[in-house]
Amino acid sequence: METDLGKRDVRITFSSYDFLGYFIPGVTFITISLISEYFFKYFFLPSDKSILPLYILIEKIKGYFLTPESHWSIEIIILVLIIILSYSIGHLIGSISSFTLDRLFVGKVLKYPYIILLKIKSNVEISISDKFRKSLVLISFLFHFILILSLFLKQMVLIYILIILIFILLLLMFYNYLVNNKKPILRNIFYYLEKSYSFEIPLIKLSFNNLINFIRTISVNFLGIYKPFTDKFIAKFNYAYKRVFKSTPAEDGNLVYWFTRNYIIDKKPNFNSILEYWFNLYSFTRNLSTSLFLSYMYSIVIIQINLNSESRLINEFFSLNYGANAYKFFVLLILFASFGMLLRYYYLFYSHFSKYLYRTFYYIVSQENKKRKK
Secondary structure (H helix, E strand, O other), rough: OOOOOOHOOOOOOHHHHHHHHHHOOOHHHHHHHHHHHHEEEEEEEEOOOOOOOHHHHHHHHHHHHHOOOHHHHHHHHHHHHHHHHHHHHHHHHHHHHHHHHHHHHHHHHHHHHHHHHOOOOOOOOOOOOHHHHHHHHHHHHHHHHHHHOOOOHHHHHHHHHHHHHHHHHHHHHHHHHHOOOOHHHHHHHHHHHHHHOOOHHHHHHHHHHHHHHHHHHHHHHHHHOOOOOOOOHHHHHHHHHHHHHHHOEEEEEOOHHHHHHHHHHHHHHHHHHHHHHHHHHHHEHHHHHHHHHHHHHHHHHHHHHHHOOOOOOHHHOOOOOOOHHHHHHHHHHHHHHHHHHHHHHHHHHHHHEEEEEEHHHHHHHHHHHHHOOO
């Protein structure tokens, strides 16, 4: 394939995403975490010994710097420092979201869109068995379920649940070790574990597996997620891909993304601007989802630390009064907002960015073939 991409001057322009894509998730984390601490103090009136880092920091800044006698330049300096801090935290959140959501959650659990869209079956890419992938999802659901229970159950009950979860996790890890090392004799010992691992135990099959099927059905029918291209288009795409790169998508694996993206940049840079838009948008929603989830985790940690430090708060927190229920609802709302943005992220990644990428590549190649025939 002849290309002059390497001969052209490449200019990387600054976009609003380069700042807002990190600043907004950073300031979201700080703001929601601070609001969570203020709500906790307002509803439960903890003592001065309570551990509320952000609340204490803000109060000290107000007391030392934001007094009626302070100069206006102090406010400007504090504002600039907050912007820099939010932007820096946003970059940290971006790194966390890239690793956890993109590489682990999408790469290992949901599968990258090109694998589903193009119906690729590659031993290189699909290195984790479906059974182990389902177990990771199950453990993730159990983890979130236990965190939610921590808002309604006292610590001793939570500790027992955590012990059971850790025990199940260790069994799953040991079972996976036996399978990978092909030890059939020891594997028979874990017959029932294998059954649960395969989601064949009726209780698990009726609950978790059906929940996953329900979510997948909703995703396919209403969001278009997990719906591949038609066989006719896949055949045309594979033919065009092989004509350009002298290989197949199954052979190249995740290089399919990079090859097709660079080809579009080389041949039709104006089409790439649309790809950049979708890329920035799904990256922003991914970062925002992580920011919300970290705020939720921060709230859970603050709750547990303060409940353990002040026994007086335990009965009040686990009561059914208005303040306790309102605060728990607020914390759960953060979690659900995080899941909503996570779904939005994968929807944009799958249904907009990835579909546009591969359709555009095929369109450009087909148009070039028509010109050659004339």
